[in-house]
Amino acid sequence: MVATIVSPRIMRIGGGAVAQVAEVLGTLGLKHPLVVTDPFMVSSGLARRVLDALAAAGIAAPVFSDTVSDPTDTVVEAGVAALAQAGAVDCLIGFGGGSPIDTAKAIAILAAGGGRMRDWKVPRTADLAALPVVAIPTTAGTGSEATRFTVITDTERDEKMLIAGLAALPLAAIVDYELTYSVPxxxxxxxxxxxxxxxxxxxxxxxxxxxxxxxxxxxxxxxxxxxxxxxxxxxxxxxxxxxxxxxxxxxxxxxxxxxxxxxxxxxxxxxxxxxxxxxxxxxxxxxxxxxxxxxxxxxxxxxxxxxxxxxxxxxxxxxxxxxxxxxxxxxxxxxxxxxxxxxxxxxxxxxxxxxxxxxxxxxxxxxxxxxxxxxxxxxxxxxxxxxx
Structure with a gap:
């Protein structure tokens, strides 16, 4: 058999790796990220781990923190609107559990292809993204930082939609186990x-x-x-x-x-x-x-x-x-x-x-x-x- 293999272009793996986020962006020629995260990451201060690392490199990143557990099409649409309002953005950083990372992927797909999120569920293939995604997981579970999938709930139909394609594959992943210490x-x-x-x-x-x-x-x-x-x-x-x-x-x-x-x-x-x-x-x-x-x-x-x-x-x-x-x-x-x-x-x-x-x-x-x-x-x- 012939297998087609895909993976992020760069993976930084190890304790403290989140501090290298600006270096990873620079390697890829990226300078203006929008950070996609959730309210707990902000209120707990954990989001400062990535924001402070960016700020130390002179990067002031806007934040979209309205993601929810089991991300929905309505949140993705709100994220696309936030992306449009953020101005000059050249990448998305998904920071948190699988939900913020999946949301960042879906924002990139919907911003590029338009329509509604349900238009992109399998068997359709989503290979075109508006922007690359850099994924930084804070839980050891979903593996979303390394996959070509995202799962979004259709709120009108109560359906979890599998969306697959190269557009859902992060360009880079930063895997720092120290971010999981506070996970209950x-x-x-x-x-x-x-x-x-x-x-x-x-x-x-x-x-x-x-x-x-x-x-x-x-x-x-x-x-x-x-x-x-x-x-x-x-x-x-x-x-x-x-x-x-x-x-x-x-x-x-x-x-x-x-x-x-x-x-x-x-x-x-x-x-x-x-x-x-x-x-x-x-x-x-x-x-x-x-x-x-x-x-x-x-x-x-x-x-x-x-x-x-x-x-x-x-x-x-x-x-x-x-x-x-x-x-x-x-x-x-x-x-x-x-x-x-x-x-x-x-x-x-x-x-x-x-x-x-x-x-x-x-x-x-x-x-x-x-x-x-x-x-x-x-x-x-x-x-x-x-x-x-």
Whole structure:
């Protein structure tokens, strides 16, 4: 097979790397950024880490800080308007979790192509951006700093839209694990399982290739060995660094392979019930993995070995069984709730299952799964996940 590989042109990775943001911009010939972030990054003072580094280089950057968790088309439209008002801007800096980075990507796409955000969802390819994006993540989870994807909610249709193309690929990424020290345990857990899901789905995807396999295996090893420590010891530098690198490698892996059924089923949960993306992935991961095992047993077994939960000489059936049990144990150890214990409405959940199943299939992600489900099988999985 011939694989097409894409990645940011520059990646600065390591503790304190955010201080080099002006140097990265200068290397790329950029001088006038608009910083896209969220209200917490501003109120907590964390945004000063990038703004002060820019100011030290004589760059006064305007800020758009109206992004929201699970970014919406209306926020993207507001960002395009802010971009127009900012004057001479030659790049966007997405600073924060996946939501500000995804918003910055979507602003660049909508500003270039016009129309409405829904006009750019898959299967259409978004390859033209108005401006390049420099991504600086503050969580170890989404991998958005390294991917050619962004996910935006259509507020009129309650639909999370997958938007894909070179326009969504950051020109540069600055990956500084020290920015994650203040991330609370719940977010550490959810974004950590999100990144593990990225790596595992990239590895078992029908679109996997030798390049993505290498990244996915290393990402799974880093995340599986360090997530519990990062959750329990927020200032453990070794664990935080490993999680940040694992999340970025997982992002590169699925950007050059794909995600699959977990993500396809997760997006509708976020759209209809406003559950954080990483958390909805965590709710789904054990059940969807158990459903998918028979179609790719050797792959799942190898994932278990990469994660260090199965011996190299252990048979595929036993190793894959260990993987499912480990995913269940991880959810228990990280206090991942079921949809029911999270407080979602049972009647609404069941009433929306047909719609969520249809939206999952329409996203295209389930088609990459080793075992491609029917609508009825997805509904059955939603019912299984509800009960826990």
């Amino acid at each position: 345990p719940r977010t550490t857990a959810d974004t950590g399982i999100d990144s593990l899901t990225h790596a595992l789905e990239a590895y078992v995807s029908k679109r996997a290739n030798p390049y993505s396999d290498t990244l996915a295996r290393r990402a799974m090893a880093l995340i599986a060995r360090n997530l519990r420590t990062a959750y329990a010891e927020p200032h453990n530098a070794t664990a935080r660094e490993a999680m940040m690198l694992g999340a970025t490698l997982a992002g590169l892996a699925f950007s050059n392979s794909s995600v699959a059924l977990v993500h396809g089923m997760s997006r509708p949960i976020g759209a209809h019930f406003h559950v954080a993306h990483g958390l909805s992935n965590a709710m789904l991961l054990p059940a969807v993995t158990a459903f998918s095992l028979p179609a790719a047993l050797p792959r799942y077994a190898e994932a278990a070995r990469a994660m260090g939960i199965a011996h190299e000489d252990e048979g595929d059936q036993a190793a894959a069984a260990r993987l499912v049990e480990e995913l269940r144990a991880l959810n228990r150890d990280l206090a991942v709730p079921t949809p029911r214990s999270y407080g979602l409405d049972a009647d609404r959940w069941r009433a929306l299952m047909p719609t969520m199943a249809e939206q999952a299939l329409a996203s295209g992600s389930p088609a990459n799964n080793p075992r491609v489900p029917t609508k009825e099988e997805i509904m059955a999985l939603y019912e299984q996940v509800w009960a826990g």
